[in-house]
Amino acid sequence: MDLTHLKAHELIKGYENRDFTCTEVTQAYLDVIKAKEQDINAYITVTDNLALSRAQYVDSMYENREEQGLLAGVPLAIKDNVAVKDVKMTAASKILENFIAPYNSTLTEKVNEAGAIILGKANMDEFAMGATTRSSYFGATKNPLDPKLIPGGSSGGSAAAVSGFEACLAVGTDTGGSTRQPAGFNGIVGFKPTYGSVSRFGIASMANTFDTVGSFGRDVEDAHLLMQVMAGRDMKDATSIDNPSLTKPIDFENGAYLKDIKVAVPKVYLNMELDSVVKSAFDSTIALLKDAGATVDVVDLENLEYTIQVYHILVNSEIASNMSRFDSLRYGHRTQRPYSSYEEMFKFSRSEGFGDEVKKRIMVGTHILSLDAKSNYYQKALQVRTLIKKGFDDVFKNYDLILSPSAPILPIPLDSTMSDVEIYQSDLFTIPANMAGCPSISVPYTGGSFPVGMLLTADRLRDDMCFKAASEMERRLK
Amino acid sequence: MSYKTIVGLEIHVELSTVTKAFCSCENTFGGEPNTRVCPVCLALPGAMPVLNENVLNYTLMAALALNCTINKESKFDRKNYFYPDLTKGFQITQNDRPIAVEGHLTIDTDNGPKDIGIYQIQMEEDTGKSLHGDNETLIDYNRCGVPLIEIVSKPDMASGKEGRAFLENLRNTLKFIGVSDVKMEEGSLRCDVNVNVKDELTGKKTAVTEVKNLNSFRAVEKAIDFEVARHIALLENGEDELRTTRRWDDVNGQTVLMRVKYTQADYRFQPEGDLVPVVIDDAYIETIRAQLPELPADKKARFISAYNLSEYDAAVLTSSVQLAEFFESVAAKFDDANMVSNWIMTEVLRRVEDTEDNFEVPFEADDFVELLNFVKSGKINNNAGKKVLREMFESKAKPADIIEDKGLLQVSDDSAIGVWVDEVLKDNPQSIEDIKGGKDRAMGFLVGQVMKKSKGKANPGLVNKLLQEKIQKM
Numbered sequence: 001m002d003l004t005h006l007k008a009h010e011l012i013k014g015y016e017n018r019d020f021t022c023t024e025v026t027q028a029y030l031d032v033i034k035a036k037e038q039d040i041n042a043y044i045t046v047t048d049n050l051a052l053s054r055a056q057y058v059d060s061m062y063e064n065r066e067e068q069g070l071l072a073g074v075p076l077a078i079k080d081n082v083a084v085k086d087v088k089m090t091a092a093s094k095i096l097e098n099f100i101a102p103y104n105s106t107l108t109e110k111v112n113e114a115g116a117i118i119l120g121k122a123n124m125d126e127f128a129m130g131a132t133t134r135s136s137y138f139g140a141t142k143n144p145l146d147p148k149l150i151p152g153g154s155s156g157g158s159a160a161a162v163s164g165f166e167a168c169l170a171v172g173t174d175t176g177g178s179t180r181q182p183a184g185f186n187g188i189v190g191f192k193p194t195y196g197s198v199s200r201f202g203i204a205s206m207a208n209t210f211d212t213v214g215s216f217g218r219d220v221e222d223a224h225l226l227m228q229v230m231a232g233r234d235m236k237d238a239t240s241i242d243n244p245s246l247t248k249p250i251d252f253e254n255g256a257y258l259k260d261i262k263v264a265v266p267k268v269y270l271n272m273e274l275d276s277v278v279k280s281a282f283d284s285t286i287a288l289l290k291d292a293g294a295t296v297d298v299v300d301l302e303n304l305e306y307t308i309q310v311y312h313i314l315v316n317s318e319i320a321s322n323m324s325r326f327d328s329l330r331y332g333h334r335t336q337r338p339y340s341s342y343e344e345m346f347k348f349s350r351s352e353g354f355g356d357e358v359k360k361r362i363m364v365g366t367h368i369l370s371l372d373a374k375s376n377y378y379q380k381a382l383q384v385r386t387l388i389k390k391g392f393d394d395v396f397k398n399y400d401l402i403l404s405p406s407a408p409i410l411p412i413p414l415d416s417t418m419s420d421v422e423i424y425q426s427d428l429f430t431i432p433a434n435m436a437g438c439p440s441i442s443v444p445y446t447g448g449s450f451p452v453g454m455l456l457t458a459d460r461l462r463d464d465m466c467f468k469a470a471s472e473m474e475r476r477l478k
Numbered sequence: 479m480s481y482k483t484i485v486g487l488e489i490h491v492e493l494s495t496v497t498k499a500f501c502s503c504e505n506t507f508g509g510e511p512n513t514r515v516c517p518v519c520l521a522l523p524g525a526m527p528v529l530n531e532n533v534l535n536y537t538l539m540a541a542l543a544l545n546c547t548i549n550k551e552s553k554f555d556r557k558n559y560f561y562p563d564l565t566k567g568f569q570i571t572q573n574d575r576p577i578a579v580e581g582h583l584t585i586d587t588d589n590g591p592k593d594i595g596i597y598q599i600q601m602e603e604d605t606g607k608s609l610h611g612d613n614e615t616l617i618d619y620n621r622c623g624v625p626l627i628e629i630v631s632k633p634d635m636a637s638g639k640e641g642r643a644f645l646e647n648l649r650n651t652l653k654f655i656g657v658s659d660v661k662m663e664e665g666s667l668r669c670d671v672n673v674n675v676k677d678e679l680t681g682k683k684t685a686v687t688e689v690k691n692l693n694s695f696r697a698v699e700k701a702i703d704f705e706v707a708r709h710i711a712l713l714e715n716g717e718d719e720l721r722t723t724r725r726w727d728d729v730n731g732q733t734v735l736m737r738v739k740y741t742q743a744d745y746r747f748q749p750e751g752d753l754v755p756v757v758i759d760d761a762y763i764e765t766i767r768a769q770l771p772e773l774p775a776d777k778k779a780r781f782i783s784a785y786n787l788s789e790y791d792a793a794v795l796t797s798s799v800q801l802a803e804f805f806e807s808v809a810a811k812f813d814d815a816n817m818v819s820n821w822i823m824t825e826v827l828r829r830v831e832d833t834e835d836n837f838e839v840p841f842e843a844d845d846f847v848e849l850l851n852f853v854k855s856g857k858i859n860n861n862a863g864k865k866v867l868r869e870m871f872e873s874k875a876k877p878a879d880i881i882e883d884k885g886l887l888q889v890s891d892d893s894a895i896g897v898w899v900d901e902v903l904k905d906n907p908q909s910i911e912d913i914k915g916g917k918d919r920a921m922g923f924l925v926g927q928v929m930k931k932s933k934g935k936a937n938p939g940l941v942n943k944l945l946q947e948k949i950q951k952m
Contacts, residue, residue: 102517103517200524201525208752235528238527239754320558321746329617330522369558369746370744371746
């Protein structure tokens with residue numbers, strides 16, 4: 001039995017039956033990491049000693065028959081923009097190359113309490129800006145399904161760790177699709193909850209009104225398991241909420257959840273240029289849903305065509321301000337060049353510490369918020385965001401889910417020279433859920449030549465709807 | 479020529495909540511640098527602010543005391559700029575939807591009471607502190623995240639005197655309601671003034687000058703008056719200048735140019751998405767209103783009518799919460815409010831160093847009542863009473879014990895006093911001659927001599943009476 005091929009819910013059963021120990025499982029994962037990392041580069045930091053000592057502790061808990069958390073003994077990877085106490089937290093940036101988090105994020109506390117084993121910090125696009133995991137200061141991550149391809153981004157390291165058996169589960173963050181797009185590219189499940197469901201305390205902000213914490217699993221049940229552990233209102237994050245729909249029990253074995261549900265496909269999406277593999281997976285999924293008794297209708301979703309533009313205006317404005325704290329004064333990369341004022345110190349340090357994508361977004365965001373541009377761009381984008389939200393509200397009055405592919409394309413080659421704008425387009429289907437704060441799941445359609453992510457988006461606080469529909473889809477594809 | 483002076487104040491007040499505005503770090507002045515900081519204060523990656531509910535409550539108290547309209551929904555914004563002591567690269571403040579607007583505070587002027595308008599009150603956080611050395615700058619982040627309210631007045635003041643009166647009144651009010659210790663020297667009350675002058679004939683106005691970081695009431699008044707004179711001179715010379723920022727040089731008694739403003743500062747304000755909007759209802763506002771103590775102006779008016787005090791006495795006695803409380807607790811148990819007032823105003827206050835900030839006496843109100851009773855009933859005389867009070871401050875003993883210890887009980891026994899009187903008359907024949915010759919002043923001398931002989935214990939009234947009787951018989 002290859003221990004790393006077991007899913008989290010299978011591992012937990014195995015531990016309960018004493019089929020194997022947590023130390024054996026953890027060691028098995030560390031062995032795979034050792035063997036594969038040179039090729040895949042899914043991790044920035046591997047915390048092997050920490051993981052093994054935690055594993056021994058969990059084993060002793062099992063031996064003493066002590067009460068265990070939901071993830072007792074499950075090895076997982078955490079995206080490197082999340083603080084794990086006493087471990088490097090680089091956000092894949094040179095500016096934080098040697099930053100060791102002196103505190104735990106709330107989600108780290110929660111996965112620790114649940115007994116999970118943290119294997120390490122996963123690679124990502126620098127500060128979660130990107131859709132390829134090529135912008136990491138620590139080098140690109142490769143797609144385990146085909147190492148010539150990108151794993152997607154920005155949580156590419158997390159997704160690759162799970163799909164490449166270098167972790168059982170992984171924590172990602174999702175600002176515009178960063179869990180669902182790479183999940184789609186890696187043939188695994190990626191979920192982003194209703195905005196606020198998981199505390200953001202301890203997670204380096206990218207665009208704070210869009211950022212959510214998501215989960216990766218090799219099946220829907222695993223992604224759900226991790227979400228349950230991470231979710232909950234946190235007094236340290238004023239925007240966090242209680243979301244009871246995440247803890248509703250789900251019958252992953254037999255739940256007939258697709259019968260009589262109403263699925264909407266936005267008309268705009270039908271006119272999109274899709275990769276042919278994606279197109280045929282999309283068509284097959286619609287047929288699958290109808291077969292299972294769901295209704296699938298084409299609907300108008302107001303203002304959806306402005307999504308990308310509005311997203312980039314708002315997100316870059318928030319990025320510009322969120323990146324300001326990295327001034328190299330209290331921590332972070334400090335320039336070696338001589339400087340004669342604090343402005344120069346800021347300038348040299350930041351220009352050396354940030355990569356091109358980050359710099360570009362700071363520049364754009366700063367401009368958009370400036371007196372000259374603010375009313376033309378920022379204020380209008382805020383208004384359109386409200387209209388897009390309203391468009392979603394209108395659709396969800398009559399429908400349970402919105403369906404689309406997770407991305408219009410398959411993962412591109414690592415050395416592809418697609419333009420930035422083309423790459424931004426690949427987030428087209430995932431971004432609306434972040435604009436509206438809705439829960440959304442990418443579940444792989446595995447009937448074709450390459451797995452393709454199918455995206456289900458539900459109304460706010462109806463996260464259970466995503467998991468239920470995705471679990472039956474997954475079962476029907478087996 | 480006739481000029482209209484236009485003065486507005488921008489005041490920052492640090493709130494004295496137990497913890498900081500957006501984290502649970504202790505909120506106190508000073509301390510070992512960088513010991514009261516956490517990931518939120520230091521803006522470590524991932525740290526998030528959470529509003530301390532008491533910051534809202536204290537702000538509401540201040541806003542209600544300043545007669546403001548409370549916005550039921552307000553929000554926080556980011557004011558973006560880079561500065562070493564600003565850890566996040568932005569300051570959390572309120573920009574377009576502050577918590578309170580449109581208030582006023584009444585000041586006394588030479589022409590009677592005058593309402594000074596208040597544009598708005600906003601909640602915000604303080605920054606750290608840079609300490610500049612010769613070759614290096616050190617930064618203390620303890621002050622990062624200390625809660626502030628910014629109070630922006632309307633340009634309703636017409637002189638340094640009025641500016642000062644407004645600031646003093648504001649300070650008393652905030653101190654009274656207990657939301658801040660309002661110490662200018664510790665930076666918990668900071669004031670910038672905006673001044674310009676208009677030529678009423680031509681309508682021509684000077685550009686507004688901002689004088690920053692004034693650190694005393696006197697400086698506020700002087701800086702305004704200095705600027706008014708400077709602006710009038712500008713008008714008279716037909717000169718013009720761009721908006722300037724200046725500072726007050728107390729040594730030379732003048733303002734000094736810091737910088738000229740060519741363009742509007744661009745802080746790239748944006749909503750603070752990490753904090754949810756502040757939404758409150760009428761019931762919440764009324765709960766806070768109910769917690770407000772009586773404000774200084776109301777208290778002063780009540781002291782005048784209820785205790786029949788003079789305007790001046792009432793103003794002094796209501797200048798601090800503790801002093802007013804002390805007066806009232808004594809007056810409640812002693813039926814001569816004017817005597818209480820007189821004793822506090824003359825004998826007590828001269829022994830209390832810091833009346834405004836910290837009125838404190840080393841004895842209970844009951845002890846003071848006991849002392850006043852001894853005096854009023856004639857058991858001790860006025861002078862002895864003063865001695866007892868001094869002793870109460872020094873040894874903290876009870877009045878009765880002091881009186882017994884020092885044998886201060888007044889002697890009102892005719893025969894005992896008569897013996898002292900006889901002795902004094904015998905020793906001072908010249909004085910008797912003088913009195914008989916019509917020189918009344920000698921009488922005072924003789925009374926003094928008797929008092930001295932009695933070690934201050936003789937009843938002065940009786941001494942006087944006996945002296946008169948005995949001299950007449952001579």
